[in-house]
Amino acid sequence: MTVIAPYRSGQRPGPDGFAQLLHAEWTKFRTVRGWVIGTIVAVVVAAGIGLLGTGSGQHFCQQVASIGPARSGADCGLPVFRLGPDGEPVSDSFFFVRQPLAGNGSITVRVTSLTGLLPSSNPNGPPAPTRPGLQEWAKAGIIIKQDTGQGSRYAALMVAGGHGVRMQWNYTADTPGLPGIVGPASPRWLRLTRAGDVITGYDSADGTRWAQVGTVTLPGLPSTVQAGLFTASPDDNQESQHLGGGVNAGGGPTQATAVFDHVTAPGGSFTGGYVGSAEIPGTGGYHQAGGRYTVTGSGDIAPIPAGHGGPADAAATLTSYLLGTFAGLIALTVVAAMFMTAEYRRDLIRVTLAASPRRGRTLAAKAVVIGAVSFAAGLVSAIVALMAGTAITHARGYYEFPVAGPTVVRVVIGTAALAAVSAVLALAIGAMVRRSATAVAIVIAAIVLPYFLAVAAVVPLGAADWLLRITPAAGFAVQGPYPAYPQVTAIYSALSGYFPLAPGAGFAVLCGWTAVALAGAAWLLRRRDA
Amino acid sequence: MEATIEVSGLRKRFGSAQALDGMSFTVLPGQVTGFVGPNGAGKSTTMRIILGLDAADEGTALTGGVAYRTLRHPLSHVGALLDAAALQPSRSARNHLLWLAHSQGMGGRRADEVLALTGLASVARRKAGGFSLGMRQRLGIAAALLGDPPVIMMDEPFNGMDPEGIVWMRGFLKSLAAEGRAVLVSSHLMSELQDTAGHLIVIGRGQVIADTSVAALIEAASGERVELRTPARTEAMTVLAHAGATVAATAPDQLTVSGLPAQKIVAALTDGHVPFTEVAAHRATLEEAYMELTRDAVEFPAGGARR
Structure with missing residues (x-):
């Protein structure tokens, strides 16, 4: 038998780390032109649909003309949003019976009645409210406010039409006190105490046993503030969402009247007047007789939800700029699914796994590559959509619903992360089902379809909320720029940028699905014959 | 590492079909070993198990003494061509080799070398989807040679090749073996291996029927x-x-x-x-010997013709 010297490979082995797998998978991705084009299409489509949406917005002047002079902006220019201390748009108009409060002090009242008037049920009736009834968030009580300017800092303790005693401050914060409806048989005692920057609210049913409702620090409060009684009653929005996503808003202005007695305040006499202005001139006022103060007012002290109420109706929002995200996700998930299923279409997976037998790492490398590509695509499309959307809105004389800078950053990064995780989910599903068409169908049904059903209001609002809670589409919550306020009646729909879950929670749901799918894919990939 | 393939007692069942039923053989360096048997005899399954792609129900398959799945730079140990169609059609030939090279920590220069070696340099930038089957076979061989491995394994590499390609392939396989590599080449047509293989492993129904040198097999069949x-x-x-x-x-x-x-x-x-x-x-052709073997396995019990 001849002895043959064993052959030695002339190739010096390179490193065998995860970086080499990433390099290989990245080379795989970038060398298929269809996938690169598909990714670019995703960016263009996602940004483009948002711009189309921006173009179809309503011009503010048209909006003013259709509503009437009561809401006209200054010379039909950009309307002035009243901004709260944190930069969010707010309503701040109410009837205020006030006195200056110098330094520390306390104001106490008893509220014995809260009644109101709602808009006429006859659509052709008078604009002023005539029908007895109380708006659920009509509010009357005591308030300590930085000054009488709209949007200034405050803390207030009140009875609300249908929500018992509430303590609210700086427009967005709200915490409950005693429940129940106020009336002569069940009066409510309210007390606000200022000590430095700290304001504390107490309530009581009998004026002797007091409970703290809440305490808040309002930094930078001047030494002399305005304190007193107030009444407000927001518009009655008879909104209903109908098929196709539209929102019918009926209703109109309301007013409320509250009766106070046992008023204890350190200052001198009270003066009455509106903060802001009466929505319907002539409503609102107060009189005092024998220690009883009767205060009538309309308006609201609350944040303005995007897409609802007053000037926000016609404002362009971040959400409308990003409306094309779902279409971009379709393109991206198709590319991501094919990045995996193409391996199976022609048994290329055997070449891949022969080159890198550690299957879990191979899957991880694919996920990282497609995730990074999709993150970049999502980032670019979100930035382009927001910048172009803002530019177009301004150029056409439309106006935008204000959003704080950090929120914009979160929405942009969130959109990129949504794209990345959705793509990884598509990849994982592709690895499990191994067929492009099936994988794409599952991914679209899991991510895009629930979102679309919810946004287009094909399903009722309650069902839409559940779709956006439990399906991977919950991840769209990262695009929600504004929180929903329970203390403001509105339809908080996905179309307006409101999601049932907080951004982090919604994203966590998507990540959870993706982790499960990825684990399943890794298990099957390891277990199955290639 | 040793340039060997050692397969021992492999069993593999697909549903009701027993694909491998105690497959055992060893492939030694320095010669082309033909791996022949009718379609469905278990050639491809055996090769997939050697590469760690399929898991055997029983038995072991080692390359150079170790299980393939434990290799860190597998392409520098074993080069395999299982299916020439296993590529992304829209990717160019060079890019196909490039990602493979990157997965082993190698660069693009090695891809260019194996393209030249297999005569594909002029079509390196063309989409592999437009290649004829013969060109794809060459590309598959280029991929198998990427890591310059001591063990080479090819499943039906002659499929779809024109006569010129077949002649080239025979010479190429022999030269690889002459360098001291272990070369295992499967075929369902014995004639393709005539003058190429020095050793034969003939299988049928998932078992080895004959494991013998070509000369001994012909002598035995000639009678x-x-x-x-x-x-x-x-x-x-x-x-x-x-x-x-x-x-x-x-x-x-x-x-x-x-x-x-x-x-x-x-x-x-x-x-x-x-x-x-x-x-x-009378001198039997290899084809005749093979037909005789596969017609009736009892005439040549696996043990009887062993070295």
Whole structure:
């Protein structure tokens, strides 16, 4: 038998780390032109649909003309949003019976009645409210406010039409006190105490046993503030969402009247007047007789939800700029699914796994590559959509619903992360089902379809909320720029940028699905014959 | 590492079909080992198990003494071509090799080298989807050679090749083996391996039927048979049958005689005054030997023909 010297490979082995797998998978991705084009299409489509949406917005002047002079902006220019201390748009108009409060002090009242008037049920009736009834968030009580300017800092303790005693401050914060409806048989005692920057609210049913409702620090409060009684009653929005996503808003202005007695305040006499202005001139006022103060007012002290109420109706929002995200996700998930299923279409997976037998790492490398590509695509499309959307809105004389800078950053990064995780989910599903068409169908049904059903209001609002809670589409919550306020009646729909879950929670749901799918894919990939 | 493939007691069942039923063999370096058997005999399954792609129900498969899945730079140990169609059609030939090279920590220069080695340099930037099957086979071989491995394994590499390609492939395989590599080449047609393989592993129904050198196999298949050429076929058959031989007519003027040595055949024909023009020992072709083997495995029990 001849002895043959064993052959030695002339190739010096390179490193065998995860970086080499990433390099290989990245080379795989970038060398298929269809996938690169598909990714670019995703960016263009996602940004483009948002711009189309921006173009179809309503011009503010048209909006003013259709509503009437009561809401006209200054010379039909950009309307002035009243901004709260944190930069969010707010309503701040109410009837205020006030006195200056110098330094520390306390104001106490008893509220014995809260009644109101709602808009006429006859659509052709008078604009002023005539029908007895109380708006659920009509509010009357005591308030300590930085000054009488709209949007200034405050803390207030009140009875609300249908929500018992509430303590609210700086427009967005709200915490409950005693429940129940106020009336002569069940009066409510309210007390606000200022000590430095700290304001504390107490309530009581009998004026002797007091409970703290809440305490808040309002930094930078001047030494002399305005304190007193107030009444407000927001518009009655008879909104209903109908098929196709539209929102019918009926209703109109309301007013409320509250009766106070046992008023204890350190200052001198009270003066009455509106903060802001009466929505319907002539409503609102107060009189005092024998220690009883009767205060009538309309308006609201609350944040303005995007897409609802007053000037926000016609404002362009971040959400409308990003409306094309779902279409971009379709393109991206198709590319991501094919990045995996193409391996199976022609048994290329055997070449891949022969080159890198550690299957879990191979899957991880694919996920990282497609995730990074999709993150970049999502980032670019979100930035382009927001910048172009803002530019177009301004150029056409439309106006935008204000959003704080950090929120914009979160929405942009969130959109990129949504794209990345959705793509990884598509990849994982592709690895499990191994067929492009099936994988794409599952991914679209899991991510895009629930979102679309919810946004287009094909399903009722309650069902839409559940779709956006439990399906991977919950991840769209990262695009929600504004929180929903329970203390403001509105339809908080996905179309307006409101999601049932907080951004982090919604994203966590998507990540959870993706982790499960990825684990399943890794298990099957390891277990199955290639 | 040792340039060997060691397969021991492999069993693999797909549903109700027993694909492998105790497959055992060893592939040694320095020669081309043919891996032959009818379609469905278990060639591809065995190869996939060697590469760690399929898991065996029982048994082990080692390359260079270790399980493939534990290799860190597998392409520097084993180069395999399982299916020339296993590529992304829209990716160019060079890019196909490039991602493979990157997965082993190698660069693009090695991809260019193997493209030149397999004669694909001029079409390197073309989409592999437009390649003929023969060109894809070359690309698959280029991929197998990427890591310059001591063990090479190819499943049906002659498929779809034109005659020129087949000649090139034979020479190429032999040169790889001559460098000291272990080369395992499967085929369902023995003729493709004629003049190429030095050793043969013949399998059927998931088992090894014969594990032998080509020379030994042909000798065994040739038996004690004699080719006889005669213008008087009928007389010759009568005379030889009388003498105790088994005679089969293979052509109008040709007989194959067994059971009688050549000298006795000549004597019997001379005695009977039967004219003949040629008497020669029968030499079976590899194809015949293979047909005989796979027709009835009992004639050549695996142990009987072993080295």
